[in-house]
Amino acid sequence: MNISVVIPLLNEEESLQELYDWIAKVMQSNHFIYEVIFIDDGSNDSSWKIIKELSEKNTEVKGIRFQRNYGKSQALDAGFNMAKGDVVITMDADLQDSPDEIPELYKMIQEDNFDLVSGWKKKRFDNVVTKNIPSKLFNWAARKTSGLELNDFNCGLKAYKNEVVKTVKVSGEMHRYIPVLAKNEGFNEIGEKVVQHQARKYGVTKFGMDRFINGFLDLITISFLSKFGKRPMHFFGLWGTLMFIFGFFSAFYIGAMKLYRVANHIKTILVTNNPWFYIALTSMILGTLLFLAGFLGELITKNNTHQKHYRIKEQLNL
Structure with missing residues (x-):
């Protein structure tokens, strides 16, 4: 035809x-x-x-x-x-x-x-x-x-x-x-x-x-x-990893500064009163979630079967 x-x-x-x-x-x-x-x-x-x-x-x-x-x-x-x-x-x-x-x-x-x-x-x-x-x-x-x-x-x-x-x-x-x-x-x-x-x-x-x-x-x-579309981990995994690393090193810095002040008898504040603590914690949580989103995206992509999103009621000459 x-x-x-x-x-x-x-x-x-x-x-x-x-x-x-x-x-x-x-x-x-x-x-x-x-x-x-x-x-x-x-x-x-x-x-x-x-x-x-x-x-x-x-x-x-x-x-x-x-x-x-x-x-x-x-x-x-x-x-x-x-x-x-x-x-x-x-x-x-x-x-x-x-x-x-x-x-x-x-x-x-x-x-x-x-x-x-x-x-x-x-x-x-x-x-x-x-x-x-x-x-x-x-x-x-x-x-x-x-x-x-x-x-x-x-x-x-x-x-x-x-x-x-x-x-x-x-x-x-x-x-x-x-x-x-x-x-x-x-x-x-x-x-x-x-x-x-x-x-x-x-x-x-x-x-x-x-x-x-x-x-x-x-x-x-x-x-x-x-x-x-065919490699979601390249997007979500990358940003998730970067955010987690940022959060981890921010937390490490807060902990190190706390130990330094204690060792040198410098007045310290509670870690939970430091806004960077929450920034670091949020970054690590978001980084982990983004990485998991990329992982789930890869699983969905690999197992995806193209399903029809419509229902045919009647056909003619087909």
């Missing part, structure tokens, strides 16, 4: 038929063998009913329905697990991503040998204050943190080699950082393509300030995981 199109969605009943017709037209005109996988992330409108009707009329349409709303990352992970195409294309269901970009994205993966190609919505039709400016800030921070020179991490229109989506595990809110996750797994041929962005035709945006804030928190998480 040439292409798998993976489309996560939430309450997009108005756009699904038009989106599928557009994808089918592009695929057929380019003679692609394809499948379209819709992942209904707990919609409470008629989205699943429409997907069901599409799957009954078109065998290339596949459907996954979640028990409830789990999030875009979980929806993408479910779609990636089911995808069979040599090239996997992801796009949003709101018609803001153009299926006309698919042939060129496919060419960049198959002929130009990119592992991943990320779309760049250079000209956007979103609200400048609530989305464009936060998006620019977010992308700047993501570039500085990850080392990947991409202009639009959050663009839903991306293309992947099949082996990339089968290797990368997406959870939480990490869908924005799939290029970073792919890079961490050794897929270094990551490209970017300017893609057409269209104004939203139906429904309302799912973007809010909570997603903006969560995006930066996830950025910190992915930065830490990329450096220490």
